[in-house]
Each structure stands twice: as C-alpha cells, then as structure tokens.
Amino acid sequence: MEHWSELYREHLARLNERAHEILTREKLAGMVIHSGQLHRQFLDDMDYPFKVNPHFKAWVPVVDNPNCWLVINGHTKPRLIFYKPKDFWHKVADVPQDYWTSHIDIQVLTKADQVAALLPPDLQDWAYIGEHLDVASVLGFGWRNPDAVMHFMHFHRTVKTPYEQACMRQANRIAVKGHVAAREAFFAGGSEYDIQLAYLAATSQGENDLPYGNIIGLNQHAAILHYMVQERKSPTLRHSMLIDAGAAYMGYAADITRTYAFEKNEFHDLIQAMDALQQEIIGMMTIGLSYVDLHLATHQKLAGVLLQSGLATGDEQALIAGGVTKAFFPHGLGHMLGLQVHDVGGFAQDERGTHLAAPEQHPFLRCTRQLAAGQVLTIEPGLYIIDSLLADLRNTGAAQLVNWQKVEATRPFGGIRIEDNVIVHESGIENMTRECGLVE
Template identity: 55%
Template sequence: MTTLTNKLKEEYSAHIDSLQQRTKQALLCEKIEGVVIHSGQEIKAFLDDNAYPFRVNPHFKHWLPLIDVPNCWLIINGEDKPTLIYYQPVDFWHKVIPLAESYWGEFFHIKVLTKASDVDKLLPYDKKDFAYIGSHIEVAKALGFEEINPEPLLNYFHYHRAYKTSYELVCLRESNNLAVTAHNAAKKAFFSGATEYDIQQAYLSAIGYTTNETPYGNIVALNKNCSVLHYMTLDKVAPQTHKSFLIDAGANFHGYAADITRTYSFKRDKFAELIARMDQLMLNAVEGLKPGVSYVDLHIATYREIAQVLVEFDFIKVSADTAVESGIVSTFFPHGLGHHLGLQVHDVGSFMADERGTHINSPEKHPFLRTSRIIEAGQVFTIEPGLYFVDSLLSTLKDSKNSDQVNWEKVDSMRDFGGIRIEDNIIVHQSHNENMTRDLGLN
C-alpha cells in the first residue's frame, strides 16, 4: 500500500464522521429523516445520441471518491451507515467500471444496480421524509420526491463545506502535486518555442490526462492572448516571436481541484521585472490571509498595492491613493483576488455569513469578488492577483475623464505581452498558512 493510500485511509474515517455529524444536525434543523444524493446521469446533446462529459454531483463526491460513474445514489441519515447504490450495468457498448476494493468501501452498505430505471426498488419506499439532492429534477419528481434541493438544507451543507477535513486536505495536496508536475512541463514547452496547442498537450501528457479530466478548461495563452482572462482558443501556429506565456490550469484528485496560474516572460526584460514584482505582491497577499480577516479587506489591500505597482513602473502619472480613488486600477485588475477551493474550483458558501445562508454583499466598487466571507482556519483559498493590458478596457479608460492619469506610452509598450496573473492554492491554519503550490516546487 502506497504512502498516499495510507494517508487517505488514516483520515477517511474522521472525514465520514464529520459529514455524518453535519448531516444529522442539518436534518434535525429541517425535520427531515434523510437525504438521497444522486451522482447524476449522462446528458445527451440536443438532437444527438452523444453525451456531454459526465460531471459528478459535488455533494456525492464529498462522501466518496467516485467521480466517473453516473446513476449512483447515496442514502444518508446522519446516524446509520450510509447506503451506496452503485450502478454496474450489463453493457457491451461501453466500458463498465467495476466496484474495486478501496479504503472507503467498509463505510457503506453497497447495493448493486444493474438497470438505472430500477433504482426505485432500492430507494426508500416512503420518500416524503427524504430530500433529493441533485440536478435531475424531473427524475426526482418521477420517483416521488417532494423535497427537492431544499434551500435551507443546501445552505447548511454549503456553509460547512468551507471547513475542510484532514482527508480533504490530503486530496487537495495531491491535486496540487499533479498540477505542479504539469505546469513545469508546460513551462519547459513554452521556453522551447512551442505553440499554445503543443503546450496544452505537454501539460496533459505530463500527468496522463485527457482534456475532459481537468477541473476546468485550461487557459494556455501566448503574447497578447494573455490579456483575455478566459482565453480558450489554443492556436496551433506559433507566433513570430514568443514574448509572454500565461497558463491557468489545474488537476483533480478524488474530486478535489487544484487551480494554479503562472506567467512567464521569454526574455529577461521589463515584463520579466513586472512579473517578479507581481509575484512578490501575490506572496504579500498570502501573508495577509489570516483567521479573522475579511477576504474583502484583503482584496482591497491588494488592490491598493497593485496601484503602487502601477506607480513604480510608471504606468500612471498619479499617486496610488488617487488611482484607487478614481478607480482606474480596475482597468488593470478587473477581477477578484481569489476564491474558496475544494470539491469545486469556485467552491460554494463563499458569500455566507452563517449556516442559514445570510448573504454578505461585495463592495459596490469591487463587484467581481468571488468571496466576501471572513477567513477562518481550515479553509482553502486561491490567491490570484493580476495586472493586464486589455485593449477594450484601456480604450474605455482612454475615452474617460481619467485618461490623463495614465502614461499611455508606457502602457502601450506592454500591450503585446497581454498581462500577468499568478495564483497559488493556500490552506489556512490557525498558526500559519500552507502554500501547497510553492511547497510542491512551483515558483
């Protein structure tokens, strides 16, 4: 048995205990007997017999690392051993995934389902006291569920998802380990002069992935394409000159995501100096990620430091305070500092003040924040400040009353480089932060 498997086995029992306790408390509050969690099912493309890639229900994979098997179900009441209904059809058209022995199997009563439409024979007979959790509402109604994704129940689960168990942290470290391996392969491909497409293939090949196995579509951008925040095109022709490279790409382990971004300059030039400065800024933000601090306040502090970078590199003609007050910093940094990370890349519960789901609004001047929650130990975040030279945003700024605050000659000299984003994945502990990305060797 490998060291990683041993770690998973050691921590899994406590993970299940924690989920059982959360479920029991949630069910008591809502006066519901139990929950039935649907892994999901394949969805066919319109007017086609081909299905979209299967994405498992995150509530399902919270309990066990089955991420590629549709038509499975969990029956949970917070006290008794959960029941797993495992779909294993007789099928000669498609590969059937057998139920292998694993560290998690002993924690479930397992019932095998050979025909998806027969699942009602294995579900609770009287469903009025059970809530369905899943995306297939028509299936839930056909089976007789009346409580379907009840909001108070989901709010409770989503709020507590922010607090990761030790088992979850093992999974997140391993997803970072995979992503770091792939990022290093992509970096090597860039400096060898590869195309965006070939860099993507180097990334996937390094960890044996297909495109559908990444937790989100990789962003692999060269030169000016780095200014497109969600660039997905993957040019197959190399640019005449390699100037810059931005890669935002992750990995999955047992359903837990890594989300890492790096930016590189092909030469040791002014853009390379700007990357180094933004890297230090990112690490400063990581240092500020402390229990009791509002993530909003950390974003605003970083926003001001980006204003200072604009001053240092002579991109603006005014002070950092003036740039913050006028809002021109948002042209160069148009997104939030980061987000919660876990079973989903942008994990749930990010705007909740409590387990009832009380919403914490983002500040009016920072509408693109992905979390407004108070930082606490046991939570996992990305930190990903950016500085971009986006033509459309710069055009709007140039036509505005604040145009004279910008040194346009300096800004224009950076347009062909596109922009910079640097992103690490951080576990917040009570006494310190654990930077999984850096600890695993990606600088």
C-alpha cells in the first residue's frame, strides 16, 4: 500500500505541474473536471451503464460514480467533490478511503443540483472539462473544453507516469488470467458465449467493467475485425479462435489479442509465423522511431509471411505495391493505450495539437508519433481472409500474385491477430503482456 501511495503522490505531482503550466499559459484560474452524468435510456426509467470522463480518472481512480467534480488550480491539493446522495433505491458509493485519498481534499455532495455551492464563486476564469456543456453554461463557466488546454493534456497524456504504468501492468495481469481461461474453454469445446463466461469468471470483471466489449470469434468469425456477436452454440467443426479481450485496473486498460488453431496444422504454422513477425516488430522499437515506419515494416514482413506460407507468389515489393498486403492486413499496427483503449494523442505532434494524419495509403493507422520514453502502445499485426477486400483485389492486376486455392483452404479459419501491450523505456521495450505470462 505504501508503494502505491508513493507512486500516486508522484503521479499527482506530475499532473499538477502540467496543470500549472497550461493554466498559467492560458491565464486561467483553474479547471474543474466533471466525472459525468448518467444517461437515461430513451422512453425508459433506466440509465445506460455509466462511463466516467477519462480526464477525471486521470487524477483520481473513481470510475463508477457520476456527478463528481475535481477542482484543480495547479499549485494546491486537488479538491474532489464526491457525490453521495441520500438514496434508498440504489447502492450509494462510500466516500473513498484508500492509498490515494490522503493526497486529495474531499468534500461530500448530497444533491447533484447543488454543486454550485462547493465550486469556486466566480467561474468566468475557470475551464470546465467534460461532456455536459449545458451544465457548464448554467454554472457560469467562462471556458468549456478550451482547445489549448485539451491539446496540451492529450499530448502529455501519451507519456505515462510510473503509477500509470503500474496500473497497466496490473490490468495486463488480470487480462492474462482471462485469456488463459478462454483458451482452455476453446479447447474444451466451448461456444463463443461459453468462452466469454470463462473469461469474465477468471478476471472477476463484469461486461460493464471491461474497457471494451470482448471480441471472441470462432472459425470464420475471426475474420470480422470488430465481431461483437457471441454465438451460444458451438460450431460442428472447430478450426480456430481469435480473442481480443482486455481488463481494467484503476481506470487503465489492457488490450490483448491471441489466435489459436484447434489442431496442429498449416494454420497453426501461420499463427506461429505471425507471432514471430510481431516479436520482430517489437524488437525494432526504439526511441525516436516513427510509428508509421513500424507499420510499413510490418507490411514488408507480412509480404514475407504470405510468400513463405504459399498464400502469395512473386516478391515482397510487388505484394506491397499491388495492395496485396493491405487486403490481408487492412488495419493499423496498433494505437496508444491508457485511460482509454484507443487513447488520445496518437496523431498530436506537439502541445498545440499539430495533427499528422495517417498516410493516405494506410488510413486506418491510429498513431503517427515518434516513439518516446513512457509511451504505452499496442502492437497487433494481423492476417485475415476478408472476402470483400479479396474480391476487390481480384479485379486488379495484382490478383495473379495471390494463390486463390490456398486462400480458399484458409477461409474456414478466418484470420489471425497477435496483440501485446508494450511500454517504451529509455533502456528498451517492456512487453507487459508476455512478462505477465501470456507467451502464446
């Protein structure tokens, strides 16, 4: 507990330094970060599951309580206005008492619509950070999500403090338990839904606790990049499983993908080749290297895998130039990871938010930054049999480079994605996912 307290103290000091710098620069008295409000389902008397403002949970690990506020001026203790209503219908959150609470001043709010009494008296020089701009207007904030403040915070949020890195290691440990259980359920004959239940039980996280909806695709479903259906019935023939599933810890996310062949066959060998490719890409990572260049190197290496496996013929450059590698691997190599699964700042080149878009030929790449110490990213190359993309490829001159008979034989297996979560350090790359025990 003392270790976490010290990590959090240092984390909070870093955030306060950042806040002081941008508030001084923009001549603001401070910022007030809103945790958010519940959203009522249309024509119903129930609310959607609450999702906290990521800027809020960057400061305090309160992820499940709406109507809370943080008052920050950059030089004194942040003040948490914690919502604790009198309510006999629902479970009311207890006022926090944990390793982090001694570093925060806490005030209790019993009625959400009376928060003005606990906020600074004149909010004209304060910035509201949050989703509910109508509430900010009623309260009299002079600034609402000002661009300069948002760009500054997003740019610096890509460099994770030691506290944040520790949270993400723990998220990976939890997710790895789920992946091990899911793998066992797959080989035991479970359906997609059975595998999901095994994952949730192993992680002790409910579906609303997870940072994103798990992707669990058996056989050809593994070729659907964002497959969100979970079949209750196990397929008659069992070929493969792709599972993209994460976990959360103190508001921070893990995002891990693995692919398995039910039998030791050519698809199993293809998985091993993609796993080796992914490890080679991680081995190339070094401070100052462009993430775009890593993505382009992945296409180069994927061309080699396509040739080696017999899915394509010719040479690597012809496969890249002809769009063959893009048809098999249409998405980006990965993304920033942190308080959000697709964390902010992936395109920001400086504190002002200067945007560097993905290359025109690779529009789905989610990061164009140079690698820097403290960044946390996913590395997730893939190889899929996606009929619509391959149909388009058939109408090009590059169609002759594809072994369509081999494609047809691979189609029942769907596709492959191997995804690890890595931290960039001055001394090298830390692969949290593998170091937490998920080596295959």
